[in-house]
Each structure stands twice: as C-alpha cells, then as structure tokens.
Amino acid sequence: MTKLTNLTISEALKGLENKDFTAVELTQAHIDVMAQHKGLNAFITETPELALEQAKSSDKRRSERNAGALDGIPLAIKDLFCTNNVQTTAASRILDGFIPKYESTVTQKLFDDGIVMLGKTNLDEFAMGSSNTTSYYGNVINPWKRNNDDTELTPGGSSGGSAAAVAAQLCMGATGTDTGGSIRQPAAFCGISGIKPTYGRCSRWGTIAFASSLDQAGTFARNVKDSALLLQSMAGYDAKDSTSANKVVPDFAAALTGDIKGKVIGIPKEYRIDGTPKEIIDLWEKGIEWLKAAGAEIIEVSLPHTKYALATYYVIAPAEASSNLARYDGVKFGYRADEGNLTDMYELTRAQGFGEEVKRRIMIGTYALSSGYYDAYYIKAQKVRRLISQDFMNVFEKCDALLTPTAPSAAFAIGENEDDPIKMYLNDVFTVPASLAGLPAMSVPAGLDKQGLPLGLHIIGKPWDEETVLKVSGVIEDSAQFKNTPKIIKKD
Amino acid sequence: MSLDKKSVKKVASLARIRMNDDELELISPKLANIIGFIEQLAEVNTDNVEPLANVVDITPDLRADIVNDGNCEDKVLANAPEETQGYFVVPNAIEEKK
Numbered sequence: 001m002t003k004l005t006n007l008t009i010s011e012a013l014k015g016l017e018n019k020d021f022t023a024v025e026l027t028q029a030h031i032d033v034m035a036q037h038k039g040l041n042a043f044i045t046e047t048p049e050l051a052l053e054q055a056k057s058s059d060k061r062r063s064e065r066n067a068g069a070l071d072g073i074p075l076a077i078k079d080l081f082c083t084n085n086v087q088t089t090a091a092s093r094i095l096d097g098f099i100p101k102y103e104s105t106v107t108q109k110l111f112d113d114g115i116v117m118l119g120k121t122n123l124d125e126f127a128m129g130s131s132n133t134t135s136y137y138g139n140v141i142n143p144w145k146r147n148n149d150d151t152e153l154t155p156g157g158s159s160g161g162s163a164a165a166v167a168a169q170l171c172m173g174a175t176g177t178d179t180g181g182s183i184r185q186p187a188a189f190c191g192i193s194g195i196k197p198t199y200g201r202c203s204r205w206g207t208i209a210f211a212s213s214l215d216q217a218g219t220f221a222r223n224v225k226d227s228a229l230l231l232q233s234m235a236g237y238d239a240k241d242s243t244s245a246n247k248v249v250p251d252f253a254a255a256l257t258g259d260i261k262g263k264v265i266g267i268p269k270e271y272r273i274d275g276t277p278k279e280i281i282d283l284w285e286k287g288i289e290w291l292k293a294a295g296a297e298i299i300e301v302s303l304p305h306t307k308y309a310l311a312t313y314y315v316i317a318p319a320e321a322s323s324n325l326a327r328y329d330g331v332k333f334g335y336r337a338d339e340g341n342l343t344d345m346y347e348l349t350r351a352q353g354f355g356e357e358v359k360r361r362i363m364i365g366t367y368a369l370s371s372g373y374y375d376a377y378y379i380k381a382q383k384v385r386r387l388i389s390q391d392f393m394n395v396f397e398k399c400d401a402l403l404t405p406t407a408p409s410a411a412f413a414i415g416e417n418e419d420d421p422i423k424m425y426l427n428d429v430f431t432v433p434a435s436l437a438g439l440p441a442m443s444v445p446a447g448l449d450k451q452g453l454p455l456g457l458h459i460i461g462k463p464w465d466e467e468t469v470l471k472v473s474g475v476i477e478d479s480a481q482f483k484n485t486p487k488i489i490k491k492d
Numbered sequence: 493m494s495l496d497k498k499s500v501k502k503v504a505s506l507a508r509i510r511m512n513d514d515e516l517e518l519i520s521p522k523l524a525n526i527i528g529f530i531e532q533l534a535e536v537n538t539d540n541v542e543p544l545a546n547v548v549d550i551t552p553d554l555r556a557d558i559v560n561d562g563n564c565e566d567k568v569l570a571n572a573p574e575e576t577q578g579y580f581v582v583p584n585a586i587e588e589k590k
Contacts, residue, residue, distance in 0.1 A: 101567035200548040213546060242552035311530045322507060329508070331582045333571035338583075345583060347510035359509055360519065363500070364526055366507040380533050382543030387536065389544060421522055422529050438547030463548065 003490065004029035005169040009073055009226040012172060016062060016072050023062070023072030027055035027116050030074045034118065034170045037488065040141045042165040044079045045087050046119035054116045061114065070233055071114030076171040078162050079120035080127055081107050081217075082206040086117075090208045091125045091135035094328045094353030096335040104206025105238045106175060106217045113233045118171050121161030125355045126325065127182055127210045130427040132160025133414060134357040142190060142411050143168035143486035147452040153411040156186030156427075159220065163190040166220045169489055173221040173230050177207060179214045180313050181407075181431025184443040187220060188406035188456025191445045191484060193227045193473070194220050198463050199438030200245035202231075203238030211320035212243075214313075214435050224444060224474045228252035231466065247464060255467035256474045261295035265472065266399035270306035271430060273408065279449045280405045287403055287446060287457045290479035291472065301395040301402070305387045309433040310425055312388065315368050315381035316436075321358075322365030328353060360421065389437040396462045401472050404430050406443040406456035430458055440466045444473045446480040454484065495524040 004026050007015065015021055031048045051074060058072035082088050082100035089095050103111070111117075124134040131154040132140040140160040142153040144167070155164040159176035163186035166174050176183040178196035187194025195218050202217040209215060219230040232252050238244040267288060272281070288298055330336035330349030337348035354362070368377035395402070408429055417424045434441040440463070443456040457476055461469035500520045504511045511519070565578055574581035 098571055101564075101570045198548070200550060239553070239555060243546065243548065243550060245548060245550055246553070305536070308533060308536055311533050314526060315530050315533070326508075331585055332580055333573070336573060342583065342585060342587070343508075344510075346508045347505075350508050351510040354509070359507075360522060360526070362507050362509065363503050363519070363523060367495075367503045367523070367527070368530075370503070370506060376534075377530065379543050380536075380538065381530075382545060383538035383541040384533055384536050386541055386544035387538070389547060421526055425529075436547075 005033050007172070008223055009070070009172050009221060009229055012073060013070070023055040023058040023116060024052060026072060027051050027074045027118070030118055030171055037143070037168050037170060040143060040164050040168055041138050042121055042140055042161040042168070042170060043076070043119040044089055044091065044122050044137045044161070047086060047117055050086070051116050051118050058114050058116060068112065068114030070110065070229065072116060073114070073172050074116040074118050075110065076118050076121045076162055076165045076174040077107055078123055078159050078175050078177060080123060080177050080208045081175060082208065083107055083117070083120065086120065088120065088208070089137070090127070091123045091137055092354065092358065093136045094335045094349070098334055102206060105203035105240060106207065106234045109236065110175070110233050121159070121165055121174060123161055124158035125358050126208070126321070127158040127177055127179055128321070128357050128361055129157040130181070130185060130424055131414070131417065132157040133418065134355050136355060139414055140164050141414070143488050144191060144411060144453055145487065151413050154189065154414050156189035156407070156411065158182040159186050162220050163187055163192060163194070166190070166192050166222060167486060173219060173226055175217060175234070176220050177215055177217050178435065179211050179317060180435045181428040183218045183220065184431045184441060184456070184458060185407045185427055187443040188445070188454065189411040191454030191482070191486070192220055192222055193224050193442065193444050194218065195227050195231060195442040195466070195469065196440065197231060197235060197466050198440045200243050201235045201440070201466070203241040203244045205238055205240040209324040211317040212324060213320060214317060224470060224477050225253055225256055227442070228256060228470050250467055252466060252470055255471045257471065258294070258475060258478060260291065260472055260475050263296045263401070263468070263472070264399040265291050265296045265298050266301035266395050266402045267298060268303045268306065268395070268402055268404060269300050270303050271404045273429065276405070276408050280408065280455060283447050283455050283457065284403070284405050287476055290476060291403065294475045294479070299399060301399060303391040303395060303433065305384065305391050306433055308384050309388055309436055310429060312381045312384045312436060313428070313432045314364070314425060315377050316385060318361040318365035319368045319378050320365070322362045322369065325358070325362055385436050388433055392437045392439060400462070401468050402460040404458045404460065406430060406458040410449045410451065410453035410455055434460045439463060440469045442469050442473045444476050444480070445482040446476055447482065448484060454482070495520065495527050
C-alpha cells in the first residue's frame with residue numbers, strides 16, 4: 001500500500017470515506033514523518049497531541065456521517081495566523097509568550113471543515129523576506145538538494161516552513177500568506193503548488209499584519225486540485241475584515257475541467273528580464289507550447305510600468321509595516337525590555353525584539369512616511385501603484401490570464417544574497433506586480449533545472465477569477481507531468 | 493539623496509528603535525541603498541493620477557452599532573504581563589506633568 005503521507009488530499013478524503021484508514025492513522029503517519037525531519041526546522045510549534053485529539057473527533061464525526069469537506073486532513077498552519085490557545089509568534093522575539101485567545105477567520109473556517117492541525121510553521125519574521133532566513137526561530141532548510149551537492153538551500157520565503165513541510169510530506173497541505181510573493185516563490189522553490197487569491201477573497205482577521213493593503217492568505221498543496229479544495233474552505237466573506245469581499249465563492253475544484261480552448265493567454269514582454277537564466281526562459285517557452293497545444297491562443301502583451309513595481313512595493317509595504325508594527329511597544333503583551341524610563345523601555349524593547357530585516361523595513365517605512373518625504377515617496381508610490389494596476393486592467397481586455405516564470409532563479413543556498421537587500425528583493429520581481437494589483441496568481445511546478453531543482457510557472461488572473469487561474473494551472477500541471485519529489489522522501 | 497548617519501539616527505528615534513553608533517554605521521549604507529533604489533519612481537509621470545490605497549472596489553459595510561461580544565475579561569487579560577482586579581498592570585505610559 002502507498003504510504004499515507006504520499007497521498008494527495010483528495011485521495012486521502014476517499015480513503016477516509018472508504019474506511020481504508022482512520023484520521024488518527026493518517027495523522028500519526030504525518031507526526032512520525034515530522035519527527036524524522038526536524039532538521040528542516042519547518043515548524044516553530046508542533047502540536048501532535050492536539051492533532052491526535054482532533055483526528056479522534058474527526059473519526060467520530062465521520063462514523064456519524066457528519067464529516068466536513070476536509071474532515072481528518074492533517075495540515076500545517078503558517079505561524080502568522082492566530083490560533084486559539086496555541087502560541088503564535090510571527091517568527092519574532094517581540095511576540096514572545098503570546099498565546100492568542102481567539103482563532104483567525106481562515107483557520108476557523110478550516111477547522112469548521114474538519115481539518116487536523118499538526119503545528120505552526122516557520123516563516124521570515126513578520127513575513128518579511130524571500131529566503132526564510134530572518135526568523136527568530138532559525139532558518140528553514142529546503143528538502144530539495146542540488147544533484148551531487150549537499151549544500152543547504154533556502155525554501156524561499158516568507159512562507160518557507162509551510163512550503164518545506166508540504167514538499168517533504170510532513171503535512172498534506174498548508175496555509176500561507178502572500179504580500180509580494182510569499183506563497184508563490186517558496187512554492188516554486190519547493191516544487192509544489194501555491195495560490196494567492198484575489199485581495200479580499202480570504203479574510204485577514206486574526207492574521208498578524210505586515211502590509212495590510214497587500215497581505216492575502218492562500219494555500220500550499222502538492223497539486224492544483226488540492227489547492228482548490230483548501231482555498232474553497234478558506235475563502236469567503238467575513239464581517240470582521242472591512243476589506244473582505246461579500247461575493248459568492250465559486251466551486252474552485254469544478255473549474256478544473258482542463259478545457260482552455262479559446263482562452264487567450266497573455267505573455268507580458270516586460271517580464272523578459274535581462275539576466276534571467278536560459279533554463280527559466282526555456283521552461284516559459286515550454287509552458288506557452290503546452291497551453292497552445294491545449295487550444296489556448298497566445299498573445300504578447302505589454303505591462304509598461306513593470307520595471308517600477310519593486311520600487312513601488314518597497315515603499316508601500318514598509319510604510320504599512322512601520323505603521324502596523326507600531327503596536328509592539330512592550331506595554332500590554334509580548335516581549336518587554338524592562339529598563340530605564342518609558343522611552344528607553346520602548347526603544348530597547350523594539351531594538352531587542354525585532355530582527356535586522358524587520359528593523360530595516362520599519363525604518364524605510366518611517367522615513368517614507370515622515371514629514372517632508374510623504375509626498376515624494378508614499379503618495380508617489382501609491383500613484384505608480386495605480387498605473388501598474390491599470391496596466392493589468394488594460395491587458396485583461398484582450399486576454400484571460402497571463403503566463404510568466406514564478407521566480408528568476410531556482411532555490412539558492414542559505415546565506416546567498418544576504419549582503420545586499422536589493423539583490424534579495426529581486427527574487428520577487430515576477431510576483432510583486434500582481435500583488436500590487438491585488439490579482440489572483442498561482443505557481444505550479446513545471447520542471448527541473450540542470451542542477452535537479454524545481455522551477456515554477458506563474459499564472460496571473462483577473463480580479464475574482466481564481467477559476468481561470470486554477471484551470472490554466474491545471475493544464476500546465478497535466479502537461480508538465482511533474483512527479484519529482486525531494487530525495488529525502490520515502491516512497492514505501 | 494542624503495541619508496547620512498544623522499538622519500538615520502533621527503529615523504531610528506521616530507521608529508522607537510534604539511541603535512548605537514556601530515549599528516547606525518552598519519545600517520546607514522543599506523538604507524541609503526534601498527532609498528536610492530526606490531528613487532527611480534521619480535522618473536514616472538504621475539500627473540493627474542490619483543493615489544491607489546485599496547485595490548479592490550469594495551465599499552465597506554457599516555454594521556449596526558450594537559454590542560456583539562463582551563464578557564470575556566479573562567481572554568482580554570490572558571496576555572497581560574501583569575493584571576489585578578480586571579486591569580492591565582503596565583509601566584507608567586503617560587508622562588508626568590513637568
């Protein structure tokens with residue numbers, strides 16, 4: 001029999017329903033694998049006892065014919081979602097000892113559908129990073145390795161723990177959040193699927209804020225269908241988030257028909273960036289051929305303000321972060337440096353509680369919002385953001401979705417790109433524009449590079465049209481037949 | 493762009509992050525580098541372009557002004573560093589009259 005941890009979510013749901021195995025057995029199988037791969041440092045907090053308790057209740061519900069849509073499926077939760085009575089850290093020292101007394105809307109919805117939580121996954125501190133090397137709880141290690149080379153690679157970031165956990169089969173799927181690429185880039189680096197829905201599709205309530213106008217929850221899974229099932233559970237209106245959309249959530253899995261005949265797919269010419277490795281360009285070309293073969297029409301389109309997206313993002317995201325993170329002052333909860341007068345206490349709490357990258361971004365944001373610079377940086381960036389968003393709206397009059405690479409490289413070594421923040425920021429060059437425009441976008445694994453590392457293709461859709469994003473991603477998945485897994489995975 | 497050590501010190505103080513001289517020395521060139529990078533926005537023509545604050549066209553609903561939770565003092569105080577008689581006990585965060 002196939003190992004339980006090798007199953008997809010939809011296979012596991014069938015197995016549970018057919019009584020091939022119980023939720024407790026399925027959960028225990030994942031807990032065992034988690035114990036074997038602690039070296040990946042994918043989790044900040046593991047919750048095996050809670051998971052087994054939840055699995056037991058799930059088995060009971062199923063025996064009473066009362067099972068939810070994801071009943072008994074063991075998932076990992078990014079440690080940016082507040083979870084009732086389970087420590088929530090945002091990978092920051094400043095939230096030391098914080099145990100929420102409430103549940104984020106996204107995790108509540110998953111629990112309402114019966115999921116089992118295996119633990120809280122590691123991430124870049126406050127989701128700020130592209131390599132999962134800024135966590136107070138240490139680096140996450142990518143389960144993938146280069147051919148004949150033992151160098152430890154980054155899983156990408158910020159949702160690096162979630163991506164590594166899904167790729168290494170420590171869990172069947174995971175939640176993530178994406179502000180500028182924090183789901184899609186790690187999904188590409190770890191050879192799995194990751195979708196960020198339209199801004200407003202999932203409630204942000206109870207998700208620790210980084211940049212509120214950009215943050216959006218999404219999913220990691222080992223195929224497109226599982227991604228659709230998870231997103232189905234997480235999405236939907238929530239009165240507790242004023243930016244949550246009061247729109248009907250379509251049946252995402254039903255969109256996976258494989259039929260893209262007559263769909264028009266745009267190829268943005270500005271994404272042909274100098275210095276992108278040939279293998280990535282070649283894979284992009286292959287993607288174009290796959291979609292053509294499936295009956296789509298391919299057109300070249302222009303998004304003229306693309307080259308300004310990163311600069312725009314690195315004003316807006318830090319500005320919002322500096323404002324959001326002002327609440328961490330050591331007074332009412334979390335870490336406190338108890339010394340000196342009030343100003344000393346504030347300044348030392350924040351100096352000791354935040355890591356370097358977070359401090360850098362708070363300071364960039366503070367500078368961009370400070371008097372004399374507000375118009376030149378912040379308002380200017382918001383204006384360019386409108387132009388970037390309009391670029392997308394213009395091309396979506398002619399096409400249904402866009403196809404691009406997900407990231408400009410495969411997973412890099414831990415420690416690489418650390419010297420120069422701009423070099424690190426360039427990782428998000430293909431993902432940031434869709435974030436600025438609030439668009440749904442997905443990364444699907446599409447091939448290996450010559451070092452044996454996975455590469456992803458990136459599908460961007462119209463606002464609220466996750467269905468086309470999933471449908472096109474499904475066609476890429478079927479064509480690519482990407483079946484590779486990291487070597488550490490045992491098949492039987 | 494002038495983001496020298498002195499201006500960085502001011503920004504650190506506005507952000508309430510204590511930094512000693514060595515740290516200021518270390519972070520200043522990195523911040524200047526990032527600010528230099530974002531200054532390319534100046535070359536974009538944004539005449540008659542309205543700033544975009546929210547990407548989705550959603551007008552937030554107003555909810556009825558009624559109490560919808562409460563009676564959860566224990567939960568509110570659960571993460572307090574110290575509490576007494578239903579109150580947070582915190583350092584004096586209101587400056588005294590001089």
